[in-house]
Structure formats: C-alpha cells, structure tokens
Amino acid sequence: MTYKKLKRIDLIFHEDCDCRQVLEKTFSKSNDEVINDILESGLKGRGGAGFPTGLKWKFTAEQPSDERFVICNADEGEPGTFKDREILFKVPSKVFSGMAVCAKVIGAKKGYIYLRGEYRFLLPQLTKALDVFHKEIKDLLDFEIIIQMGSGAYICGEESALFESMEGKRGEPRNKPPYPTIAGFRNKPTVINNVETLVYAFMICKHGPTRFKELGTSDSRGSKVFSVSGDTPIAGIYELELGMSLDHFVEEFGDGDTKAVQVGGAAGFCVPRKKFNDTIIGFEGVPTGGSMKVFNSSRSMYNVLHNYLEFFEEESCGQCTPCRVGCQQLIKGIEAVKKGEQKAAYLDQLMKLSETMKLASKCGLGQSVANSFSSIVDNFREEMIY
C-alpha cells in the first residue's frame, strides 16, 4: 500500500490571484484545449461522487442544444462539512471565475449559485463581489451569474433535486438517466459542480494541469479541502494533498485518544483505530466530500449512529419506501437492541435492511445510509448492545 505523508497545500486560500488576467489567458486558448487541461489534470468532482470534471464539461459542451447552464452547487449540508462556506467567504471571485471558464467552454450564458438557506448571511457580501466580477469580465464574456437561495433541505444538494428546487418544486431527486449533461436545469444540458471543484478548475487554468497532477496519487489527483471537527484540538479547514494515510491524519489532528474517524460525514464511513494504518484518504481508499469527524474514547458510538440516523430520517425526501421507511426502522431497531427488547442478532437483520436500502433507493441519500450504519455496527458492535 502506498500513501502520501500528510502535506498542507495552499492553492485555494492563500494564493493571491488576478482573476481577470487568468481568464484572459484561459480564453486565449480554444475550448478544446481548456477541456483537455482539465481532463489532463485528473480533477474529479469534490462533492464526494468523484466524476471527472473535464468529462462532465466535455459531455455538456457536445450535447446539441440552444441553451446550456452552469450551476455551482453551494448546498453543502453533510454533517461535518463546512468548507464551501469558507471558500465562498474568503475567495468568492475564484468561484465565479471557475464558473466563467466553464460557461465559456460549454457555451452557457447563464450560471446559478444555489446557496443553502443556512448561508443566507453570506448573500450581501456575495452579491457585492458578484457585481464587481460582472463589471470586470463584461468585455471578456457574455455571462451572468445569479444567486438562488435554498430553504433548508439537505436533499437539494443532490443535483437533480437541486434542479427541481430551482424550478420551483419540491426538491425530490429525479430518475436517472438522463444525466444533467443531457437534461439538467429546465431540461437543458447543465454542468453542475460544487464550489470547491469550480475553484480547482480555475486554479488548474492558472497553473496548468501539471502542478495539480503532481499532487496526490494515480487514483486521487491533487489536493482537497477538508473540514475537521469533533474531538480535535485544531478543528477547522485545511487544504491537504490526497492519498494520505488516516494514521498520519490522526497524528496531526487527533487529541491523542482518537478511537474512530468518520470520513465523509453521515453518508461516509466510520474507520476504527485498528484500521487507521491501512486506510488511505482518496478514491482508492475512503473517498470523502471533505468531512473528517474525530471521535475519542469518551464517545458512545451508539449515540453517534443514532444522531446520524435521525438526520437521515428527517432529511429523506420520502419519495421511495426503502429510504423513507428504512431510516425509521433502523432507528427503532437499534433502540430495541439497546433496550434489550431485541436480541443482538437482530443487528444482522438491520444490516440486511441497510443493504437493501443501498440497492433499492433512488438516490445517494438512501443508498449511503448503509455506509455509516454498517461501518459503525461492524466495528463497534458491543457499543450497540450494552
């Protein structure tokens, strides 16, 4: 197993950058060249799913249509994730610039930022920054960015639910296919990228693909913004090279008594101490949208799991039965085992239920409940019972 040492990177936050200059340089290239740069860099979506960004742009550009859109997904709601807020707060013009590059290469005239309702306090500042940006690029590109507010629904971070919400409907995920690159917002070809992905795309335009590609591993190129919370003395936002071992991560961020790390938030995986050494943070190991939550020995993993399940139960859109009813049954189930109303073996039944949810749910929410459920129950079984 090969992993990288933990290394801090500062591509996103600290580097000063004349956005207009980078845009001019980028726009002097052909659209194909820009897409090739993004492909070449190996950038994968930073929301968690990890689809190659260059391909997304390419597919959308190639889809015949009179209209295309670029959408910035700023609806991060995964418990433990707060990196996009920091990015939008600190370097908004890099986000706008990433959208502008995408707009140019796919041929979009309009872009939207779907900002979660919880971040409404950012709106005045973002609007101001956007005004400046629009003026700055007026003679470069015919492109307008509009900010659209969410209203407190985690599921709207799912891309097709986000489109539904933008169209004035309940934010319920659509059936796939068709994928957004073919029929997204208003059924037009749409690139939807999260905040961090767009900034990285822009930084790749600034530096060329090589600098990015040299970081990380063959499966997980580049660096990534992590939000670290829980039992850590240094909670916060860190930009780190991908491919580090969890061991090194805990050495740096733990409090000396770390018993588990939840990688990727409630929808992610819980890794226990004995596996820190051979767990890689990246697509070849445990992928993450950025949330790293540290638990020390004082924590009850039963409580942790219960809290996650409550979260899912509340945020399930209710469209499909495995997810809607499954979440409720998992909660009732672990409560029953804890109270001794069910035998410990009942946990295995619940594991099967979570596997069914993975197979039969329509979207990522219902599909990913099993990740935290089975990793916590597997690794901390006795805590579920006693």
Next chain:
Amino acid sequence: MPEVQELVKSLAEKYGRKRENLLHILQGIVEQERYLSDVALTEVARELDLSAAQVYGTATFYSFLDTEPRGKYVVRVCRTISCDMKGKNRIIQAIEETLKIRLGETTQNNKFTLLETNCMGWCHEGPAMLINDQAYTNLTEEKVIEIIMDYAKE
C-alpha cells in the same frame, strides 16, 4: 387580509408568475411575515395559477418555509452530531428557561420561536445556532442567554 394579498402581488410582479418563481415568492413572504399562512398560500396559488396543493406541497417540503406562525426571531439550534457532542442540549435548556418556552414553541409576545435544525455548517465551532439569518457559534449557556436578552431588549 388585504395586506398579504398586496405582498403576494408585489412579489409576483417582482419575480414573475411562472412556477419557477414559486420559491422566490414563498421566501419573500416568509421574510416579511415569518411564516406562510393559509391565506398567503391560497393567494400565491391564485396569483401563479397553480393548485393550492402544489403550492402547499412545495412549501411544506422546505424546513425554512414555515407554515405555522413564528415569532419575529426564529432561533434554530443545531441538533446534529458535532453540536450534539459539544452540548447543544444545555444550550437549548438555557434558551427554554430564559424564554419560558419549550422547543417548537413561540413566546406569548410573538417575539421568539425556538426550533432545532440540522447541521448548518459551523461544526468546528459548535454548539451553533441561527437567529433568523445570523449565525452564532461557540455557544455557552452564559453567552446564549446574553444574546437572547439583547434581542429581547429590541
């Protein structure tokens, strides 16, 4: 209630009367009125030529589009894991005692409503809460009482 009717009309004029503008209009009403009354929802349906069920169904989907009366200041304390680990229960209790209401209730003078919410993106600085759009972090019992009292004085 002609006032609400006027508000709905002006919002419909501002944003447009297409389905796509529904959320903007609902958000605009909540901003003014703090919640969506039946009258407001029916009025929106009429103005946008949608069925009341479509409008109601959309409104109830979103946790910030309240369909029950809310106070002038809606206090939402994060209940998700990090804030839970950092003691959100104590924070809620402190607010309950200060305002003499329970979770989900509104004070008699209609000034405060106390609710729970899911992760609001301040996990590294929990416990956290929102009062309307404003976020407050690293809360302690003393701090939260002070904040609430400041609002109460207004």
